[in-house]
Amino acid sequence: MFTRILIANRGEITCRIMRTCRHLGVQTVAVYSDADADALHVSMADQAVRLGPAPVADSYLRGDLIVQAALDTGAEAIHPGYGFLSENPEFVDAVETAGLVFIGPSAAAIRAMGLKDAAKKLMQAAGVPVVPGYLGDDQDADVLAQEAAKIGFPVLIKAVAGGGGKGMRLVENPRDFAEALDSARAEARTAFGNDAVLIEKYIQSPRHIEVQVFGDGAQAVHLFERDCSLQRRHQKVIEEAPAPGMTAAMRTAMGDAAVTAAKAIGYAGAGTIEFIVDASDGLRPDRFWFMEMNTRLQVEHPVTEAITGVDLVEWQMRVASGEPLPARQSDLRITGHAFETRLYAEDVPAGFLPATGRLDLLAFPAGLRADSGVRTGDTISPWYDPMIAKLIVHRPDRASALQALRDGLRATRVAGTVTNLGFLAALADHPGFAAGQVDTGLIGRDIASLTAAVPCPPRDIAFTAIVAAGLAELNAALTGFTLWAALARRIEFRLDGADRMAILRTDGPDRITVALDSQIVDARRGPDGWRLDRQAAPAFVRHGNRITVFGAATMVVEITDPLDRAVAAGPVADGILAPMPGLVRSIAVSVGDPVTSGDRMVVLEAMKMEHVLRAPRDGVIAAVHCVAGGQVTAKAVLIALEPQSDSAHSDTKRHAKGARERD
Ligand code: ADP
Ligand code: ADP
Ligand code: MG
Numbered sequence: 288m289f290t291r292i293l294i295a296n297r298g299e300i301t302c303r304i305m306r307t308c309r310h311l312g313v314q315t316v317a318v319y320s321d322a323d324a325d326a327l328h329v330s331m332a333d334q335a336v337r338l339g340p341a342p343v344a345d346s347y348l349r350g351d352l353i354v355q356a357a358l359d360t361g362a363e364a365i366h367p368g369y370g371f372l373s374e375n376p377e378f379v380d381a382v383e384t385a386g387l388v389f390i391g392p393s394a395a396a397i398r399a400m401g402l403k404d405a406a407k408k409l410m411q412a413a414g415v416p417v418v419p420g421y422l423g424d425d426q427d428a429d430v431l432a433q434e435a436a437k438i439g440f441p442v443l444i445k446a447v448a449g450g451g452g453k454g455m456r457l458v459e460n461p462r463d464f465a466e467a468l469d470s471a472r473a474e475a476r477t478a479f480g481n482d483a484v485l486i487e488k489y490i491q492s493p494r495h496i497e498v499q500v501f502g503d504g505a506q507a508v509h510l511f512e513r514d515c516s517l518q519r520r521h522q523k524v525i526e527e528a529p530a531p532g533m534t535a536a537m538r539t540a541m542g543d544a545a546v547t548a549a550k551a552i553g554y555a556g557a558g559t560i561e562f563i564v565d566a567s568d569g570l571r572p573d574r575f576w577f578m579e580m581n582t583r584l585q586v587e588h589p590v591t592e593a594i595t596g597v598d599l600v601e602w603q604m605r606v607a608s609g610e611p612l613p614a615r616q617s618d619l620r621i622t623g624h625a626f627e628t629r630l631y632a633e634d635v636p637a638g639f640l641p642a643t644g645r646l647d648l649l650a651f652p653a654g655l656r657a658d659s660g661v662r663t664g665d666t667i668s669p670w671y672d673p674m675i676a677k678l679i680v681h682r683p684d685r686a687s688a689l690q691a692l693r694d695g696l697r698a699t700r701v702a703g704t705v706t707n708l709g710f711l712a713a714l715a716d717h718p719g720f721a722a723g724q725v726d727t728g729l730i731g732r733d734i735a736s737l738t739a740a741v742p743c744p745p746r747d748i749a750f751t752a753i754v755a756a757g758l759a760e761l762n763a764a765l766t767g768f769t770l771w772a773a774l775a776r777r778i779e780f781r782l783d784g785a786d787r788m789a790i791l792r793t794d795g796p797d798r799i800t801v802a803l804d805s806q807i808v809d810a811r812r813g814p815d816g817w818r819l820d821r822q823a824a825p826a827f828v829r830h831g832n833r834i835t836v837f838g839a840a841t842m843v844v845e846i847t848d849p850l851d852r853a854v855a856a857g858p859v860a861d862g863i864l865a866p867m868p869g870l871v872r873s874i875a876v877s878v879g880d881p882v883t884s885g886d887r888m889v890v891l892e893a894m895k896m897e898h899v900l901r902a903p904r905d906g907v908i909a910a911v912h913c914v915a916g917g918q919v920t921a922k923a924v925l926i927a928l929e930p931q932s933d934s935a936h937s938d939t940k941r942h943a944k945g946a947r948e949r950d
Contacts, residue, residue: 288608289313289364292390293336293357294328296368297347298660299677300584301328304366307600316360318353320346322670327660334360341670342918347371350378354385364388364607366600370672373583374401390607392582393504396552400580404447404485410577413551415544418563418576420487432464434486441489444468446475446482452521453478457489477872477897492726494564495523496530496575498545499591501602502554503612509542509549510591510599511621516725517714519639524730525628525692525714526587528594529621531685531723532570540572546616548580556606557599559585566726586629586677589656593625593681624688625681628696628711632673632704635738640867641673641893643921644704647830652698654691655680667704669868669893669918675701689721702828702835702843709840713737743782746819747838749801749808752778752789753817754827754834755846758799780834781845861909861931862924863900869893871913876926880908889913889925906931 291314294301301317305328308315317332322341329335336356338346350372357365365382367373367390376394383389391397400406404422411417420442421434435442435458444467446454454475456467472482495518499510514530515523529538545560559581565574588599602613632642645666651657659676667673678695682688696712714720714737719729730737753759755778776791790802797812801819810819817824825838832846872890876882882902889900906928913925 289362289388289604291316291333291360291362292364292366292604293318293353293360293362294332294366294368295347295353296366296371296373297323297326297328297671299658299674300368300370300586300660302331302660303658304368304600305331307598307604310598311601311604313604316356316362318347318356320670322668325665327662327665336360341668343371343671350375350381354381354387357382357387358385362387364390364604366390366603367583369583369586374581376401388607390556390603392502392554392556392558396554397582399552400582402447402483403445403449403579404483406580407485407577409551410548413547415548415551416576418487418490418578420485422485426483428465428468431468431484431486432461435464436461438486438488441491443487443489444471444484445487446471446479447485448475448479448481448483450479454484455521490563490565490576492565492567492728494530494566494570494726495561495578496533496541496564497559497561497585498541499585499588499599500545500549500554500558500560501599501606501612502549502556502558503606503610504553504555506612507546507549507554508612508614508616508619509545510595510597510619512538512541513585513587513590514725515587516727517720517730518727519730519734521727523587523629525626525711525720526590527624527626527685527688528590529624530570531725532566534570534572537570537572537575541575544575544577548577554582556582557584557588557603558582587627589658589677589679590625590627593656593679594621594623595619596622623681623683624685625679626688626692627677627679628692628715629677630675630699630701630711631707632667632675633707634705634867635707635710636740637866639707640898641669642705643667643669643673643868645830646675646701647703647833647835648700648828649675649702650700651676651678652695655695657699669920675704675706685723686721689715700826700828700837701841703830703833705843706841709741710738712840713739740783741840743842744839745803745806745808746822747825747836747842748782748787748803748844749789749806749810750817750819750824750827750838751780751782751834751836751842751844752791752801753799753810753824754829754836755780755844756791758791759817759824759827779847781847782842786847787844861906861928863888863903863926863928865891865919865921865923865925866898866900867891867893868921869898869919871915871917871919871925872897873915874911874913874926876908876911878908878911882906882908882928891919891925900925902928904928904931 293316294304305315314333317329317335318338319329320341338352372378376397379389379394407417441459444456456471458464458467476482494516496512498512512530513528515526517525548560561578562575563578634640634642649663656679657676680691682691693715778789792800799810801808825836827836836842869891872892875887884904886902891898909929910927
């Protein structure tokens with residue numbers, strides 16, 4: 288085993304790898320960017336090396352600096368985590384040239400699986416079933432259209448270099464083919480610098496079932512399947528193992544195909560073979576096809592660890608340090624059922640926009656595994672993936688695991704940023720999901736109900752006013768109140784974008800009547816704290832004027848000062864604001880240009896998405912306050928329009944809200 292390794296990553300995966308290193312007695316070296324100088328992964332490491340400024344191109348993608356850091360600190364090996372350099376064969380070559388060990392597959396294996404078309408050809412030759420389609424070099428638009436017709440619509444256009452659901456277009460009708468091809472190519476060119484595509488038959492009501500494989504270069508085993516069918520726009524949201532409805536025959540067929548695939552490229556380390564499954568008629572051994580291989584540790588690997596009891600990172604380190612495969616196929620068993628869900632800082636009502644913020648509180652309940660790279664007080668920055676944590680539950684059967692997931696989500700506390708917790712909780716409550724009827728279209732079909740806002744009960748709102756008045760703590764003196772006189776106090780706050788008000792009235796010691804718009808809530812303080820209409824008060828956290836209450840749902844209110852409000856309500860109608868922090872990709876207008884409502888103005892890239900900001904109204908560009916390639920903060924004014932008459936303002940504001948869109 289190694290004495291010391293460097294982990295070329297950040298966030299939860301780095302912390303997770305370090306936990307295994309500790310257990311194995313291996314010392315760790317972290318690397319970090321300026322944005323991460325105080326990050327958890329840095330504080331967990333035995334040593335840490337600064338790479339450079341926040342942008343990934345200057346830090347976590349600087350393979351040269353990372354190799355040098357490993358040499359300087361005496362690390363013998365580099366674990367790449369996932370993302371960043373994990374599937375970059377040139378990095379593997381650089382690591383090995385420096386005399387270090389790459390904890391992962393060979394550069395050749397990564398190259399073999401790097402492009403989807405080449406990988407599919409290779410798998411076809413090895414006898415692994417692949418999705419029917421066109422994998423040719425001829426990329427002429429007419430040829431591609433003819434091939435699509437031969438395959439039969441609907442078809443899927445995929446970037447051969449694709450990943451993370453980018454460069455992929457579903458085409459249902461021959462009429463739409465040319466346009467879809469253009470847009471898939473454009474996206475692939477920007478994201479991967481390679482606009483070659485392949486065409487696949489689109490499998491109806493598909494399930495995404497992948498198999499975890501592990502090799503030592505000579506032998507390979509599989510560690511069963513994971514079902515990742517719960518996806519939003521081709522991105523996984525909840526994963527589970529084993530797959531619901533899996534039969535012994537199907538598992539054997541998929542496991543054998545996955546091991547064949549791994550052996551065909553002499554695979555060493557942890558990898559995943561992703562299959563698409565036609566589940567329109569149950570799970571049948573002749574209805575699954577190879578989609579792609581991910582030559583790295585997968586985000587969702589913990590569900591496999593839960594059901595097999597294997598520490599996959601430990602296996603990676605053993606095999607990379609020269610040990611043979613730690614187990615034979617016959618040693619591996621499935622115990623119980625596991626779910627993983629990805630908790631993100633994102634604004635669900637705004638269309639799942641990535642969010643940022645300082646975490647006033649981050650707390651997870653007992654009874655689940657929470658893999659996280661942040662703590663209370665840390666900041667989710669605009670620079671990297673906004674994942675806060677992965678929550679993993681493991682129970683003897685699927686129903687109890689799902690219940691544990693629901694309970695775990697309900698008891699997870701995040702304050703200081705918006706999150707997708709409510710969406711995940713709604714998904715965990717979805718009856719079709721509970722029945723195991725999962726397919727990749729489930730979330731899309733029910734997106735409206737899954738993202739519907741949970742109304743805040745008056746009880747929770749009333750309690751916020753009590754917190755705002757400084758009366759929530761058990762021993763708080765009733766400041767500002769005269770005990771026996773019915774004195775009133777007025778609290779103003781903002782909730783869901785609306786200004787609200789509560790009147791607190793003392794009705795004797797330890798008793799407050801809270802009047803909201805049309806409701807009255809009765810609050811009494813007993814030995815266990817406050818009760819509101821007889822129910823125990825929810826937990827809360829206060830940071831300055833921001834109060835987060837963990838009641839029926841996580842509710843955030845901002846205590847307002849009438850003076851602040853007057854300033855905030857000032858006209859912003861002439862400015863086009865950045866909806867979130869990001870990188871300005873391109874600017875389509877210059878000063879003096881006339882624009883029509885809906886015209887493309889700025890393309891902003893934030894996290895892995897592009898957002899087109901359009902003109903909120905007709906007008907003339909007065910100023911451009913950003914530059915292409917520049918970083919901007921949330922709410923920064925990017926473009927200003929010439930002012931228009933006052934009466935038009937309110938109309939413009941209404942438009943500005945709808946003017947953002949995700950291309
Ligand atoms: P898939 O490629 O099948 O979508 P994953 O969901 O594991 O598999 O990952 C999608 C891509 O985004 C991968 O390249 C992965 O390494 C990267 N990725 C996913 N989640 C994160 C994250 N939280 N931080 C950094 N990179 C991530
Ligand atoms: P990426 O590299 O972006 O992860 P994949 O090829 O793994 O791309 O596909 C991502 C997702 O797209 C799959 O998990 C599945 O939901 C959907 N998908 C891919 N291929 C097909 C297909 N042929 N038919 C139906 N859905 C598909
Ligand atoms: Mg994939």
